[in-house]
Amino acid sequence: xxxxxxxxxxxxxxxxxxxEVTSLDLTExxxxxxxxxxxxxxxxxxxxxxxxxxxxxxxxxxxxxxxxAMCGIPLGIKDLFCTRGVPSQAASxxxxxxxxxxxxxxxxxxxxxxxxxxxxxxxxxxxxxSSNETSCYGDVVNPWRxxxxxxxxxxxxxxxxxxxxxxxxxxxxxxxxxxGGSIRQPAAFAGITGIKPTYGRCSRWGIVAFASSLxxxxxxxxxxxxxxxxxxxxxxxxPKDSTSADLPVPDFEAMLSGDIRGKVIGIPKEYRMDGMPxxxxxxxxxxxxxxxxxxxxxxxxxxxxTKYALPAYYVIAPAEAxxxxxxxxxxxxxxxxxxxxxDGITEMYEKTRAEGFGAEVQRRVMIGTYVLSAxxxxxxxxxxxxxxxxxxxDFEEVFAAGVDxxxxxxxxxxxxxxxxMAAADPVQMYLNDVFTVTVNLAGLPGIAVPAGLxxxxxxxxxxxxxxxxxxxxxxxxxxxxxxxxxxxxxPAKWW
Amino acid sequence: MSIDTTTAARVAKLARIRVDEAALPALAQExxxxxxxxxxxxxxxxxxxxxxxxxxxxxxxxxxxVVTDGDRQAEILSNAPDAREGxxxxxxxxE
Numbered sequence: 001x002x003x004x005x006x007x008x009x010x011x012x013x014x015x016x017x018x019x020e021v022t023s024l025d026l027t028e029x030x031x032x033x034x035x036x037x038x039x040x041x042x043x044x045x046x047x048x049x050x051x052x053x054x055x056x057x058x059x060x061x062x063x064x065x066x067x068x069a070m071c072g073i074p075l076g077i078k079d080l081f082c083t084r085g086v087p088s089q090a091a092s093x094x095x096x097x098x099x100x101x102x103x104x105x106x107x108x109x110x111x112x113x114x115x116x117x118x119x120x121x122x123x124x125x126x127x128x129x130s131s132n133e134t135s136c137y138g139d140v141v142n143p144w145r146x147x148x149x150x151x152x153x154x155x156x157x158x159x160x161x162x163x164x165x166x167x168x169x170x171x172x173x174x175x176x177x178x179x180g181g182s183i184r185q186p187a188a189f190a191g192i193t194g195i196k197p198t199y200g201r202c203s204r205w206g207i208v209a210f211a212s213s214l215x216x217x218x219x220x221x222x223x224x225x226x227x228x229x230x231x232x233x234x235x236x237x238x239p240k241d242s243t244s245a246d247l248p249v250p251d252f253e254a255m256l257s258g259d260i261r262g263k264v265i266g267i268p269k270e271y272r273m274d275g276m277p278x279x280x281x282x283x284x285x286x287x288x289x290x291x292x293x294x295x296x297x298x299x300x301x302x303x304x305x306t307k308y309a310l311p312a313y314y315v316i317a318p319a320e321a322x323x324x325x326x327x328x329x330x331x332x333x334x335x336x337x338x339x340x341x342x343d344g345i346t347e348m349y350e351k352t353r354a355e356g357f358g359a360e361v362q363r364r365v366m367i368g369t370y371v372l373s374a375x376x377x378x379x380x381x382x383x384x385x386x387x388x389x390x391x392x393x394d395f396e397e398v399f400a401a402g403v404d405x406x407x408x409x410x411x412x413x414x415x416x417x418x419x420x421m422a423a424a425d426p427v428q429m430y431l432n433d434v435f436t437v438t439v440n441l442a443g444l445p446g447i448a449v450p451a452g453l454x455x456x457x458x459x460x461x462x463x464x465x466x467x468x469x470x471x472x473x474x475x476x477x478x479x480x481x482x483x484x485x486x487x488x489x490x491p492a493k494w495w
Numbered sequence: 496m497s498i499d500t501t502t503a504a505r506v507a508k509l510a511r512i513r514v515d516e517a518a519l520p521a522l523a524q525e526x527x528x529x530x531x532x533x534x535x536x537x538x539x540x541x542x543x544x545x546x547x548x549x550x551x552x553x554x555x556x557x558x559x560x561v562v563t564d565g566d567r568q569a570e571i572l573s574n575a576p577d578a579r580e581g582x583x584x585x586x587x588x589x590e
Contacts, residue, residue: 443550
């Protein structure tokens, strides 16, 4: 077999079980692909030694007849996940040199299932960004280009390294995390699949916290089937995360029948934004038609508070971040500033945090501090939490009326050029998450599926939003959409 | 609500992030842009609406009140920028 790094998880699993390939073969193919892809800047900490060791162990398990679906599958892991003994710094200078003494629950679950870690993936600093331009490791480059135009494009963010690595076949799949769209927006920009499960499905333990009431981990994969396989291995109840759901994890892959006859798919009118590119509008209409052709009923719905999701998010997420990031004080881990003669502990905190946090992180920590400060707490923070209740209620009402899933565009544009947003104010960048952020605020599962190419040859994605805890049903609808869209394009290799 | 440089300096102080005097006007301007965006929330009628505390309606689980971990001093200190004699070390805080 050639190009083993190009396989999907399902293909690799089947080949491993048939004895046609070993995990070590798969791992070597990925390590070679990573070696040749420095220009993408996706992998930032390489763990080839660990990968080979895990691959040999996986091969032994497979030979012994003990082969869970993820056994022997080489993965990239977002730098936000704490991995024992391996640098885990959330793409921030403030965690320079940090080597966790413990393993995040999600990566432990994957390793228990036999998965192989190739290394850590670039991302926006503390997952704050939509273009992977806030990373202390530098920008990630999208393997996709506008035809023959060599302008480097963003892979989106914050899971930009994950998206770029999966799209460029540097690994079979990758972990991502999603606080406002950080799995789904980069998946759409890179022509891959990414699912954010229901809040509570994946344990947050050992994942560097950004906004705890919104953060969820999820898989970023080449196909919907792979997303089903990998999600099943990532999630499950964890006593170490008090918000982890004590619910059985169904066999998501077994639920992929592709039969969506009689399902009701909602089309929310509020997602038709002014100035939305015609191609996105057209793709959305085509997506609805594909689901209708597959036997679903398409129904116009209203989610009246959609417009207020982004402003509510930009109160709640910074507020939680300002609290979570208070732990970076130069005392217990990571960077500490050099102090001048006579500097006390306050100077140590202030200098450490000024040196350690990048501009976007500082901005959000300070906005969060402001909205939580005395006199503004009610006007900003409590009001945003009330609006969040209304946003969730919008979804509850349409689900109660019989809607099974909601179809929307994944992003308001295709991937844009690195640096193109540099002159814009921060709010312009925030608008990238306009279609995805509602899902985090309501705690729902959402999946981005590549559905077409724009006029310049860049991938565009559609998003499906499901009922809480019904990832299996959502994945099945996505599976039907994937089959109908028939997206098979890959970026032409230039790196 | 417009933020001036005095307020920006106060917020930076509360957040324990050193900001140069010269950078305060630009910072205040950024805050105003973001807060201006957030002001839209004032259009929403939230009378009688409870602030969300938990996105999934679940009771936090309780566990047995027993020691489950401990004796990991070396691991805990292993990442400290300055650790001495089994403690985290910081600049002098009392005279």
